Amino acid sequence: MGGLTMIQVTSVQCEYQHNPIGIGERQPLLSWKLEATSGQRKVNQSAYELEVASDASFHDILWQSGIIYTEQSTFVEAAGLISESCKRYYWRVRVWDGDGVVSDWSPAAFWETGKLKGETWSGKWISAPLAQLPADAEQVPLLRKTFTLRGQVKQARIYATALGLYELELNGKRVGDTYFAPGWTSYNNVLQTQTYDVTDHLTAGNNAIGAWLGNGWYKGNLAWSHQKEIYGNRLALLAELHVQYEDGGEEVIATDGSWTSAPGPIRMSEIYHGETYDASLEHPGWSTTAFSKSSDWQSVEEISQTYEVLTPQINVPVRKKETLKPVEWLTTPRGETVIDFGQNMVGWVKFSVRGTAGDEVSLKHAEVLDAEGNFYTDNLRSAKQNIRYTLKGESIETFEPRFTFQGFRFVKLEGAVSAFERDAFEAVVIHSDMEETGKFSCSNPLINQLQSNIRWGLKGNFVDVPTDCPQRDERLGWTGDAQMFIGTAVYLNNVAPFFAKWLGDLAADQRSDGAVPFVVPHVLADDSYGSAAWGDAAVIIPWTLYASYGDKRILERQYDSMKGWVSYVEAQGDQPYLWNTGFHFGDWLGLDAKSGDYIGATDRDIIASAFYAYSVKLVRKSAEVLGREEDAAHYAELERQVADAFRKEFVTPGGRLSSSTQTGHVLALMFELLDEPSERRSALRLKELLEASKHHLTTGFVGTPYISHVLSKHGMLDEAYTLLLQQDYPSWLYPVTKGATTIWEHWDGIKEDGSFWSADMNSFNHYAYGAVGDWLYRTVAGIQPEESAPGYKRFVVAPQPGGGLTFAEGELETMYGRIRSAWKLGENGVIELEVTVPPNTSAEIRLPGAAGSDVVAESGQPLESSAGLTLLKSGDGVIVEAGSGTYKFAYDFNGQPAVAIS
Structure with a gap:
């Protein structure tokens, strides 16, 4: 029936990836998308069939699902199939549509396991001998080994990790395209291993393998108090090269005492401070068989180190993503030679000199x-962000660093400046290689620049962990910043694997009493735990990921951590069901703070108790999803009690909130903590506070992510747009008018007169205030997930035009396919709205300003006769249910017959 199919399977994924190698799941989850081949609407899957085989031709079938009658097409488990270590599995799927027509089989896809957790390693941990490079040495070691392969290679894999950072070379070529492996984790609890396909790097006969090691996060400088060697003081490598020969034989070449080491040309390498490289210290050809060792090379030492924490990499790796050329060469008033790359970014500069x-x-x-x-x-x-290069004196020398990254737009050149090749400079942008999933644009160029700034903030701060900033002596995984931005992040990129890894570290670093550290991985003082809105990342982020992707496993794996955090909070208050003790960051950087204080004016007890209530609600919802009925009942009662206690403590009998700040009212309204009369009064009071501030923000890190949502939800859409469109300080667009290309830490990082807010804490790439991106997608473009059908299996499209915008467009690539919502207002008063609903999903579309279904046209037809649509509500506000397809609505805001969209 292949020639008759009206549906086909596309974009098959295993663990969010296409044909991944080195995964750590024994029972990986499989997903696929559908495509309607003839453009028909309301296409749904009614059944699927999966096959897993050991070969791409599916002659050796290992597992079959049979025909499973379900619409499920995401996160499907091959039930009963248990993957083995270091093995490739091929899989394919076919589906049936609602009419019983079957698709063709999808092309063969595969997954390949890495060295699974708990497997025995033949490799030994090896390190440069202390006599050669003492533990406090700054110079980077090189490690190497030559070996002989007895025949033609059919397949080869390297499984590797390090204490510190590492890069591998085989026969003079770099292995893989990833950077900063093995990544930053809670090293004492989790150390990731990587898998590399090196089949094409090897040849029969003699071969050579080499490795660079760098301090990275493991041994290098971290945080502002100049800590070093937090996790250990020796760099070490662990690796195994598994070779399969064409004749069926196998061989393993592993790290052991037969390797040798020498000091390399990198004299210093630090995440914060940069790299110092002396080209005269290079060992030309050192990772090739032609290299002739000198006396610099000595036998490595095998060191004692655990294997128990090793696990295959969970998150996506860091990669080079794009390059930028200089937009201008400057000579500053001081006579400095400076390159402007035109964009605040994260990575490094590749350059040439002679x-x-x-x-x-x-x-x-x-x-x-x-x-x-x-x-x-x-x-x-104290971060130096300095690259120093000593020439070896050859014609043209090209360099880029290995184990450091910088946050920058401008680069100052010093030393033998005349030696630089002006045309040979490029800035290399790096970040975790997350799939870009969201797009937003509108008729206002300033908002479009704001959206660009938000995206660049994610790029710069999602380098293996979600950092607060990428440039100064900090660059830490602040929990508060991450939870404030997660609602926007899930629109911009597929961040599920990125946060799955980080949440594992959060749980690993969580105290036994449930307290969550301020930063993850935890590298601050022993008492740096347990602040409201920061620790709540343990609950808010897993729930947001589940709602956005529909992967229930995220909740399953984080559930104990989520419960632990709520239990910790429950034990803190000196009054039942309130949190009114301990240290809190409060509304950090709130503009209503007292002079010289970083903490806003909103009572910290209100903030802590409000987030307590919100986390309890989300844990209750998670328990319901996971079928934990007793837990769900317990947290439902706790939720009720916390909300009651909040109202008794912080709301007067007349319905007035005790903390009369923007943030206080925003949190009470956002987390639905008020009864109906108090809610109405608080919404009115919030409007008054906005009028008193001349429609400017006074919120800090805690209130800002929610204020726009609260305003539009409570009938103050005009006020939300007014806030968005303000261009003077403080506002989202003020930095844009000052030339910002990323989100600032402070609303007035650069003041009107060009002076700076401060030198102490003034990052110009700090994504927290970029949380307004969530509102742009949800309200301006109108794309919203529906809680009852997570992962956009069913969703809402409800754009709310305003603010003088004449058009807005949002796109989101979900696990089911692309959602699109695009509206524009014509001069004749007609609004045109185009909506795309992916196959195997449905949407509730709320038509803004439609007076009745009789005045709405869809693709040139009366609404009632439009295929794929069901009218849910007419009259004042038209709502339709839509199956998959693209829909083009047109109607007049005044209720007149619409001009059809062609």
Whole structure:
């Protein structure tokens, strides 16, 4: 029946990836998308059939599902199939539509397991001998080994990890395209391993393997108090090369005492401070068989280190994603030579020089210039962000760093500046290689720039962990920043694997009493635990991921951590069901703070108790999803008691909130903690507070992510748009008018006169206030998940035009396919709304401003006769149910017959 199919399977994924190698799941989850081949509407899957085989031709079937009658097409488990380590599995799927027509089989896809957790390693942990490089040495070691392969290679894999960072080479070529492996985890609890396909790197006969090691997060400088060696003081490598020969034989070459090491040309490498590289110390050809070892090379030492924490990589790796060329070469008033790359970004500069052996050149990195146009680095605090390169004196020498990254837009050149090849500079943008899923644009160019700034904030701060900033001596996984931004992040990129790994570290670093550290991985003081809105990341992020992707396993794996956090909070208050003790960051950087204080004016007890109520609600919902009936009942009662206690403590009998701040009212309304009369009064009071501030924000980190949602939900859409469109301080667009290309930490990081808010804490790439991106997608474009059908199996499209915008468009690539919502207003008063609903999903579409179904046209037809639609509500506000397909609505806001969209 293949020639008659009206549906086909596309974009098959295993663990969110296409044909992944090195995964750590014994029972991986499989997903696929559907495509209607003839453009028909309301296409749904009615059944699927899966096959798993050991070969791409499916002659050796390992597992079959049979025909399973269900619409499920995401996160399907091959029930009963248990994957083995270091093995490839091929799989395919076919589906039936609602009419019983079967698709063709999907093309063969595969997954390949890594060295699974608990497996025995033949490799030994090896390190440069201390006599060669003492533990406190800054110089980076090189490790190498030669070996002989007895025949033609059919397949080869390397399984590797390190204490510190590592890069591998085989026969003179770099292995893989990932950076900063093995990533930053709670190293004492979790250390990720990577898998590399190196079949094409090897040849029969003699071969050579080499490795660079760098301090990274494991051994290097972390945080502002100059801590080093938090996890250990020796860099080490663990690796196994598994070779399968064409004749069926196998061989393993592993790290052991037969390897040798030597000091490399990187004299210093630090995440914060940069790299110092002396090209005269290179060992040309050191990772090839032609290399002739000198006396610099000594036998490595095998060291004692656990294997129990090893697990295959969970998250997507860091990769080079794009390059930027200079937009301008500047000579500053001080006479500095500065390159402007036009975009605040994260990565490094690749450059070429020519000159005399021993000449040194330097690249220093900064985000901004000062008011006079000079190079400015005070806001980096102790982070040096300096690349120093000593020439070996060859014709042209090209360099880029290995184990460091910088946050910058501007680069100052020092040293033998005349040696630089002007045309040979490019900025290399790096970040975790997450699939870009969201797009947003509108008729206002300032908002479009804001959206770009939000996206670049994610790029720069999602380098293996969700950091607060990427440039100064901090760059830590602040829990509060992450939970404030998660609602926007899930629109911009597929962040599920990224956060799944980080949440595992959160749970690993969580105290036995349930307290969550301020930063994850935890590297601060022992008492840096348990702040409201920060620790609530343990609950808010897993729930947001579940709602956005529909992967119930995220809740299953984090459920104990979620419960642990709520139990910790429950034990804190000195009054039942309130949290009114301990240290809290409060409404961090709230503009209503007292002079010289970072914490806003909203009572911290209100903030803590409000987030307590919200986390209890989400744990209750999670228990319901997971079928934990007793837990669900317990948390439902706790939710009721906390909300009651909140009202008794913080709401007067007349319905007035005790903390008369924007943030206080926003949280009470957002988390639905008020009864109906108090809710009405609080919404009115919030409007009054906005009028008193001339429609400007006074919120900080806690209130800002929610204020726009609260306003539009409570009938104040105009006020929400007014806030969005403000261009003077404080506002989202003020930094845009000052030339910002990322989100600032402070609303006035650069003041009107060009001076700076401060040198102490003034990042120009700090994504927290970019949380307004969530509102742009949900309200302006109108794309919203529906809680009862997570992962956009069913969703709502409800755009709310306003703010003088004449058009807006949002797209979101979900696990089912692409959702699109695009509206535009014509001069004749007609609104046109185009909505795309992916196959195997449905949407509730709320037509803004439609006076009745009789005045709405869809694709040139009366609404009632439109295929794929069901009218749910007419009259004042038209709502339709839509199956898959693309729909084009047109109608007049005044209730007149609409001009059809062609």
